[in-house]
Amino acid sequence: MDIKLAGNLKRMRKERSLTQEALADALGVTAGAVYKWEAGLASPELEMLVRIADLFDTSVDTLLGYEMAENRKRSITDQIYGYIISKDKAGLEYAEKALTKYPNDFNVLVASARAYFTFGVEDRDNGWMRRAIELFEKAVLIVPHDIDPRYGKLAIIGDIAFLNFLVNDRDKALDMMKKNNEAGVFNSKIGWLTALKGETDKACLNQLASAFWDNFSEITNTSMGLLYYYSNCNDWERVKSVARWSIEIQDSVRKNDEPCFFDKTNAAFLLTEGYAFYKTGDKPHAKELIDEAKSLAEYFDSAPCYHADIVKLFDYPHETSNYTMLGRTGEEVIRTVLNMINDKKFTAFAEK
Secondary structure, three states, X not given: OOOOHHHHHHHHHHHOOOOHHHHHHHHOOOHHHHHHHHHOOOOOOHHHHHHHHHHOOXXXXXXXXXXXXXHHHHHHXXXXXXXXXXXXXXXXXXXXXXXHHOXXXXXXXXXXXXXXXXXXXXXXXXXXXXXXXXXXXXXXXXXXXXXXXXXXXXXXXXXXXXXXXHOOOHXXXXXXXXXXXXXXXXXXXXXXXXXXXXXXXXXXXXXXXXXXXXXXXXXXXXXXXXXXXXXXXXXXHHHHHHHHHHHHHHXXXXXXXXXXXXXXXXXXXXXXXXXXXXXXXXXXXXXXXXXXXXXXHHHHHHOOOOEOOOEOOOOOOXXXXXXXXXXXXXXXXXXXXXXXXXXXXXXXXXXX
16 A cells, blocks of 8 residues: 555645645644645544545545555446446446445446446336436535546436436436536437427427537537648548548538538638648649639638528528638638648649
8 A cells, every 4th residue: 555645635735726824724723734744744633634635525545545445446447347348237236346345436336327327228227227327316426526527527417317318207307407508518418308208399499409500510620620630640541531521521411502601611621631632642633622622712702601591400590600710701711721731832832
């Protein structure tokens, strides 16, 4: 066992921008006592350790740096996830044994809940799903401050709500998501679950449309990120693939051929695809793609449209913010992408 109280205490204090005096005031001790703890000259009593751990929103084990216990718990949660991946329901019995030993450990609770969630949903076993709800509800009360956001409070609430829906407590499920819908994180689930109830109201469609645009924007941003990542790696074939896929995705949902902001984003994708062909020596095809990008940009600028009623899935005539990423006009998009590529020779080639 390797106890690292002194270093952990100092690190956690500084992470919260606390002086030794401020920490001492919060704990009701002298600044000298804090100094001795951090210098390894003395150790706080057990009751004080609990108070310090509570103040820093962590466990006593973590505060002490009790690596043996933490490694053991990490091994246990890894095994639970292994059972889930291999679809071995023996993981449920293993999870219960782990919970007996570590009933209040966040990671053990979440891993065990995830096992019951997975097998319960797959087998439509209400008992297992209710056990998952029970474990998730316990975990959500003790979410550590430094947890991966993918497994944080909102993610757990979403899992609880989804399970409630599956065990036929649908109103409770929707109410949970609506009350915790920070930044629209549950928009798609609220719309989906509302539609599953048989709803035909326009509010349900608007919820789904809003979720569609949020997710579509994320796909577009992710594609842009991939393009520049693969460009950084000189993986030009991947750049071509991502650019072409992105263009096809946008074209697949387009309602008609009238000018719309899809023309702007596709102009950006075409220009980047052209750069990939330029870098691989196919300048004639690169020039074709560049010219197509410029034509699309000009087409958009001939009758700019910033409304979201341009997809064939629904009518949703609201202003969008898609133009903010690369520029409001098609001309700005071309200029922005060339600046982002930052290759003077290609820019000169593109501007011929």
